[in-house]
Amino acid sequence: xxxxxxxxxxxxxxxxxxVTITCRASQGIRNSLAWYQQKPGKAPKVLLYxxxxxxxxVPSRFSGGGSGTDYTLTISSLQPEDxxxxxxxxxxTNPPLTFGGGTKVEIK
Amino acid sequence: EVQLxxxxxxxxxxxxxxxxxxxxxxxxxxNSYMTWVRQAPGKGxxxxxxxxxxxxxxxxxxxxxxxxxxxxxxxxxxxLHMNSLRVExxxxxxxxxxxELPLYFNHWGQGVLVTVSS
Numbered sequence: 001x002x003x004x005x006x007x008x009x010x011x012x013x014x015x016x017x018x019v020t021i022t023c024r025a026s027q028g029i030r031n032s033l034a035w036y037q038q039k040p041g042k043a044p045k046v047l048l049y050x051x052x053x054x055x056x057x058v059p060s061r062f063s064g065g066g067s068g069t070d071y072t073l074t075i076s077s078l079q080p081e082d083x084x085x086x087x088x089x090x091x092x093t094n095p096p097l098t099f100g101g102g103t104k105v106e107i108k
Numbered sequence: 109e110v111q112l113x114x115x116x117x118x119x120x121x122x123x124x125x126x127x128x129x130x131x132x133x134x135x136x137x138x139n140s141y142m143t144w145v146r147q148a149p150g151k152g153x154x155x156x157x158x159x160x161x162x163x164x165x166x167x168x169x170x171x172x173x174x175x176x177x178x179x180x181x182x183x184x185x186x187x188l189h190m191n192s193l194r195v196e197x198x199x200x201x202x203x204x205x206x207x208e209l210p211l212y213f214n215h216w217g218q219g220v221l222v223t224v225s226s
Contacts, residue, residue: 034212036153043202043216044145044153055214087153091211095166097143097155 002026002090006100012108013078021073021103023088028068032092035064035073038102039084047086048073075105083107110134110215112203117220124193124224130186130203130217137179141206142186143213144177146199146222156201157188158211171197193224 003026013019023033031051036044046055048064051071061076075082088100112135116128130142144156157167157177165177176189186203200221204213 032210038153043204043219045216046212046214049210049212089153089155089212094158094211096168097158097211099145099153099155102152 001096002029002093002098004088004090004098004100006086006088006103008103009101010104010106012106014108015078015080017078018074018076019078019105020075021086021088021105023066023071023073023100025069025071025090025092029090029092031067031071032090033064033066033071034089034091035062036087036089037082037084038087044087078105080107110205112205112215112217114201114203114217114220117201117222119223119225120193121226122193122195122224125189125191126193126222128188128190128201128203128220128222129180130188132184132186132205135205135207135215137184137186137205138181139207141209141211141213142177142179143204143211144186144188144201145204145213146197146201147219148196148199151199154199159186161208190222193222195224198222198224 034049035047038044052064065072143158174192200219202219203217205215
């Protein structure tokens with residue numbers, strides 16, 4: 001099974017900051033990676049897929065990068081509505097689909 | 109607009125059974141990829157099961173042999189039958205949908221809480 005390790009598990013940032021979250025896969029996943037945002041009590045919302053492709057309607061301050069085993073989610077100019085928990089998910093192999101452990105972005 | 113609405117959650121004793129439903133509108137459950145993902149209290153997302161448009165089904169090891177996934181075509185509904193429930197199955201269960209591969213999910217329900225406790 002492919003394991004996904006996200007780092008950091010949490011971070012504190014201010015409005016206007018740029019933050020980067022990392023997702024490392026236990027083996028190469030050829031950009032078969034999606035990023036989700038989840039707010040408390042709500043379902044996850046997909047932000048990017050194929051590692052770097054922005055889902056329709058998602059603001060361009062969200063961007064993805066990486067290849068092979070290492071991927072990043074960057075949020076530029078953090079907005080108040082961006083404080084949430086972010087998860088990566090690989091779909092290179094199924095079963096199982098796997099999620100990273102999550103990164104909570106909190107207000108400093 | 110795609111809408112998914114889960115139901116059927118509640119309190120059940122260890123060893124018991126429960127049937128979750130996910131009623132869909134704006135998407136054909138029978139011709140889409142449908143999944144269940146759960147989230148234990150204060151924890152991260154855990155994939156549970158997926159059913160492909162061709163009917164193939166897959167399960168996480170943690171639920172294999174205890175859970176089944178199916179579709180009710182007449183009601184355009186996704187169903188998760190859960191047997192031999194354990195305390196560690198306590199979670200909010202979300203259904204997700206996507207019309208085609210690849211298997212990330214861009215439509216989600218609001219979630220339903222399953223509590224397994226004596």
